[in-house]
Amino acid sequence: MKTIMITGATSGLGLMLSRHFDSLGYNLITVGRDQKKLNSLKKEISKKNRKNSFALDFKSKMNYMKFLKIIKNSKKKIDIIIHCLGGGFGLHNPIINHDDLNFLFHINVSTAVGINKIILENKKYNKNLKIIHIGSVASIESTASVGYSMVKASLVAYTKTLSKSLIKKNIFLHCVLLGAFEYENNSFERLKIRNKKVYNKFIKLKLPRKKIAYGEQFLGLFDYLISENGNPLAGSSIVADFSETNSFRL
Numbered sequence: 001m002k003t004i005m006i007t008g009a010t011s012g013l014g015l016m017l018s019r020h021f022d023s024l025g026y027n028l029i030t031v032g033r034d035q036k037k038l039n040s041l042k043k044e045i046s047k048k049n050r051k052n053s054f055a056l057d058f059k060s061k062m063n064y065m066k067f068l069k070i071i072k073n074s075k076k077k078i079d080i081i082i083h084c085l086g087g088g089f090g091l092h093n094p095i096i097n098h099d100d101l102n103f104l105f106h107i108n109v110s111t112a113v114g115i116n117k118i119i120l121e122n123k124k125y126n127k128n129l130k131i132i133h134i135g136s137v138a139s140i141e142s143t144a145s146v147g148y149s150m151v152k153a154s155l156v157a158y159t160k161t162l163s164k165s166l167i168k169k170n171i172f173l174h175c176v177l178l179g180a181f182e183y184e185n186n187s188f189e190r191l192k193i194r195n196k197k198v199y200n201k202f203i204k205l206k207l208p209r210k211k212i213a214y215g216e217q218f219l220g221l222f223d224y225l226i227s228e229n230g231n232p233l234a235g236s237s238i239v240a241d242f243s244e245t246n247s248f249r250l
Contacts, residue, residue, distance in 0.1 A: 012186030014084030179241025183215030
């Protein structure tokens, strides 16, 4: 059975995909920042996948470098990488400062770039490697904060340009641009708890269906992308948003 690495595995999309692919029998390597939530996940997943679950907060450079060392020293070879780690972290000021932008870039982009580099340069992957980055509709439309939009847009550029270099080696990259959805402890579930008025206003004004998507509705997309059927979409940014965006670009 293939091995899937999932970052951001303790909440939201990463948590959902960890549960899903474990239930299908895949070998998992999971990393998330919250020890308590990771312990909870380890109780749910199969015994074979518990030993490869790591609680490391990549805000700390030391933790990030520790994970890179774990990958480099591991005997496991990876078939699929899904980079779910990211977020805006409440940094809404449009006049964003240098440190905040660097922080957002580190969490949303640089960590994934570094993980990819270690895996690729040390040949820690099997034939037909799949790399999936999680972007956002904010990658293609001015709908979120300046900082978040900048870093998510850069994932689109990174995926496209790196894919051009790696496709000849049968390494396939995708960027999935998700719209608003709810899943356990993701940003929209937290917003619903924190400010129901703003949550309802967003649904009314931004979502054509007047209802929010649920994470489980995207599972089929990820099943498709990790299969050979998804190979022709290499380098593409796939918008999955139930017509939330107004952009014609993708």
